[in-house]
Structure formats: C-alpha cells, structure tokens
C-alpha cells in the first residue's frame with residue numbers, strides 16, 4: 001500500500017473572507033432598531049456572510065445541496081442498526097423527493113442532487129442522480145485500509161467536481177456504517193479514545209456500541225504506524241462519501257462559497273478537510289449539534305459553535321438545510337430592518 005497522494009488542488013491556499021466588509025456589516029448592525037447585540041448569533045451570521053460576499057448587505061439566494069452516498073465494508077461487522085441495502089434505497093428516495101433532506105431542499109428552493117460514489121445495491125438512473133461510482137464499497141477498515149490512494153483521489157475529485165458558484169454549499173451523506181468511519185477518523189485525527197467519540201448512529205443497543213467501540217480501537221491499532229497525516233487517516237479509515245465531502249468543502253471555499261457543515265459525519269469530513277487545508281476554516285459554519293454522542297467533543301476540538309441544537313441525529317445534510325433557513329432570516333433582518341435614523345427611534349446614550 002502506497003502512502004496517499006492527494007490531488008494538487010487540495011494544496012491551493014484559500015483567500016480569507018473580506019475583513020472590511022465584515023467591519024462595515026458590524027457597523028450597520030449597530031444602526032438597526034434593536035438593543036445592541038440583541039439578535040445574538042443572527043448578527044454574527046450576517047457579519048460572516050458580509051465577509052463571504054465582500055459586501056455590507058449579503059443575500060442567500062442560490063443554495064447548492066449535494067448528498068454523497070457510498071457503502072462501507074465495516075458494515076459487515078454489524079455496527080449499524082440497519083442493513084447495508086438501505087444506502088442504495090435511500091439514494092432512490094433522495095431522487096424522488098421522499099427523504100428528509102429532499103423535503104427541506106424543496107423548501108429552500110435549492111439546487112439539489114444525490115451523488116452515488118458506490119454502493120452495494122443497484123440504483124436506477126434518475127435526473128437528480130449523479131453516478132460517480134468508484135467501487136461497490138470501501139474495504140472493512142478493521143482488517144485493511146478502507147481504500148487505495150487512487151480511490152481516495154477519485155473520491156476527493158468527485159466531491160471537488162460538485163463545487164460550484166452559489167451563495168452557500170451544503171453537503172450531506174448517506175452510507176450505512178458511516179458513523180463508525182467518522183468516529184474512527186475523529187479518534188485518529190484528534191488522538192481520542194474510541195470510547196469518547198463513538199456513538200449509537202442509527203440506534204444500536206449497548207452491546208453493539210461496545211463492539212463498535214472495540215472495532216475502532218482494533219483499527220486504530222492496526223493502522224497506527226500510517227495514521228500520521230490527514231490524507232493517510234482518510235485513506236485508511238474513511239468512506240468515499242466522506243472524502244467527497246472533503247473535496248466539495250475545499251472546492252466550494254476556493255470559489256468563495258461558504259459551507260454549512262451538517263452533523264457528526266460531516267464534521268468528521270470538515271475536520272479532515274481543515275487539517276488538509278487550514279485556510280478552509282473561516283469558510284465553514286457548523287449547522288447543528290447532533291445527538292450523536294461524540295459530536296460535542298468534535299465541535300469543541302474544532303472550536304466550532306453550532307447554530308441549532310434540535311436533538312437531530314439523521315445526517316443527509318438535514319441539519320444544515322434547516323440552519324440555512326435561519327441564515328436566510330438573519331440576512332433578511334440585517335438587510336431590511338429600519339435604522340434608528342430612518343425610523344426616528346432614539347439610540348442608547
């Protein structure tokens with residue numbers, strides 16, 4: 001097995017959001033008819049988007065949502081509450097509008113597609129489906145590297161290819177077994193004990209959780225000597241859909257498009273992406289605190305403050321799609337509230 005070689009674009013430095021537009025937006029917020037700071041995080045979201053768009057009054061119109069799906073060899077170890085064929089079945093459901101994220105994408109009027117990186121079940125062609133099959137699944141990372149260097153590059157490139165112009169990118173994921181992969185990635189990257197980061201995913205029982213945690217420990221031991229950089233960690237323990245998220249996050253930010261990171265699995269992708277390309281960090285917003293037990297710790301490691309906390313544990317990009325609605329409202333307030341001067345309302349002394 002060769003060490004992972006990653007595509008060249010990963011190394012491109014990403015320009016920081018505009019500090020002057022942020023300062024102008026902050027000053028504008030002080031003029032709006034409300035006590036200073038009273039809109040809390042909604043104010044900082046508006047300021048962040050001013051920085052992303054380089055203008056004092058940013059808007060959130062074009063939202064791009066891509067749900068990346070792939071199967072995991074580790075699923076054969078029984079670490080999920082659901083069978084592996086669900087991945088392919090859900091791909092069809094995304095396309096037909098029946099999945100949670102499909103419904104939310106419709107409410108946002110988003111540009112929505114599902115991307116198949118490779119799953120065990122068959123998926124019929126559909127206008128909303130992009131077929132980017134790499135292999136039917138990753139290898140079981142408790143006994144072998146999850147993917148070859150070539151497959152890692154293919155998955156990164158597939159995600160990168162989905163990045164495009166817009167006001168916001170949301171990446172979702174689907175892959176039975178992928179909370180096992182995400183926990184292993186976070187454990188390796190942040191040097192965490194498997195017990196601290198492994199959760200119940202789709203809803204496994206205590207005995208299965210103990211086995212899942214043990215399997216992650218076994219994998220960390222097996223790959224120990226290679227887990228020395230983020231690309232090797234992703235190659236050994238990741239999934240095709242997680243690597244595609246990494247590529248899509250970096251590609252979006254390179255085009256000046258901010259990203260709303262979804263839940264636990266997406267946060268694992270974000271952690272790897274930032275480790276690969278640290279200039280990505282200011283372009284990532286964290287949508288919500290998932291109920292997956294390790295998510296809080298992962299967010300803390302990234303110094304990330306989630307926008308929402310709704311006890312969700314779904315993935316698919318669903319939490320990010322909900323938070324996009326909050327961002328839209330934050331920008332509407334920022335752009336259309338009256339100023340003290342306009343409304344003839346007295347300022348604080």
Ligand SMILES: Cc1cc2ncn([C@H]3O[C@H](COP(=O)(O)O)[C@@H](O)[C@H]3O)c2cc1C
Pocket residue numbers: 079080081082086090173174175176177178179180200201202203314315316
């Ligand atoms: C019907 C269904 C829809 C889903 N949508 C997202 N996930 C979520 O559950 C999976 C991760 O959990 P685990 O590691 O326990 O398998 C991923 O596919 C994730 O996106 C789903 C899971 C199911 C069963």
Ligand SMILES: O=C(O)c1cccnc1
Pocket residue numbers: 179200201202262263264265266290291292312313314315316
């Ligand atoms: O937070 C997530 O992304 C998540 C948690 C459990 C299962 N699937 C996804």
